[in-house]
């Protein structure tokens with residue numbers, strides 16, 4: 001982090017956030033207005049500081065930290081994960097495999113968290129409780145998506161500045177209308193040095209973004225984006241929501257793997273539930 005990066009100020013969610021402030025809240029106080037602030041660009045992130053209770057955190061850490069049975073991300077083998085993310089699919093065969101395995105993948109992760117609730121399921125339930133139209137798994141032709149990929153970002157691996165947008169991976173004939181997308185991660189382990197979540201105050205449109213990717217597999221060159229406006233150091237047990245259409249990145253870990261459970265949240269229409277997937 002450079003000296004020119006402004007300090008992150010947090011304030012309690014009950015005060016109207018200024019656009020510069022992260023919203024910091026608790027699991028019981030978390031409300032639809034917090035997500036709305038993120039959607040409106042009135043906050044760069046919403047963090048739920050006590051998302052996993054201590055016994056769930058201790059248990060899921062025991063069952064997830066230190067594992068080596070994670071596989072390489074299809075699009076970039078330096079990134080390791082358990083589960084299969086839709087953003088890894090590139091053709092109809094990949095998508096067929098993704099849907100065929102979605103619930104088995106979710107159940108395998110649930111089994112690792114059991115007897116505690118899998119944190120991605122806990123996110124879905126929380127959204128269902130607080131959002132006026134509830135929340136459900138994203139489906140295509142009645143087939144559910146997978147939600148809750150466990151990511152292992154190994155030491156030295158830079159998750160470079162990028163944006164996420166489901167329509168990038170979708171042939172239009174799939175007919176999924178996700179008009180807005182948020183991202184949430186539950187943090188299981190965070191390195192002592194590095195691993196910060198970095199957010200820029202920049203929302204490139206798809207054409208602009210594609211131009212800036214150029215020949216890269218994903219993301220934009222750090223040298224072209226300057227310093228992030230916000231730098232967040234997640235703590236184990238927290239859940240942090242961001243708007244992934246802002247440029248964001250994760251600084252390389254300087255020691256152990258950074259382990260998260262991540263999912264996306266989509267808005268389809270004003271009267272339909274939020275949809276979640278990975």
Ligand SMILES: O=C(O)CCC(=O)C(=O)O
Nearest residue numbers: 164183185197244260262
């Ligand atoms: O792991 C994180 O903190 C953020 C990862 C990310 O790029 C995302 O959630 O879209």
Ligand SMILES: [Fe+2]
Nearest residue numbers: 163164244248
């Ligand atoms: Fe992302």
